[in-house]
Amino acid sequence: MPCDDDCKALLAQLGAYLDGEAAAAVVLHMEAHVHACRPCRCLVQSCRQTILVYRRQLPPELPAALHRKVMDRLARPNPNA
Numbered sequence: 001m002p003c004d005d006d007c008k009a010l011l012a013q014l015g016a017y018l019d020g021e022a023a024a025a026v027v028l029h030m031e032a033h034v035h036a037c038r039p040c041r042c043l044v045q046s047c048r049q050t051i052l053v054y055r056r057q058l059p060p061e062l063p064a065a066l067h068r069k070v071m072d073r074l075a076r077p078n079p080n081a
Helices: 005-018 024-036 038-056 064-075
Strands: none
Touching (some): 005 024, 024 038
């Protein structure tokens, strides 16, 4: 199926839609489009699954030396302020 204007609009708003930051009217339009457009529905489902996988991951630990270096730098006054 070729990409039409509704597909392009979905792609342009996808981040806000998935983050729950899209306006209500945009959400309604996108949900109607996703219901009718299989490629966009697959894309949205795939993105949601990817987000869930990343949210379940524990943040990596910084090596102790790098952690100290970052913390030391943050403790110094900013000369540009």
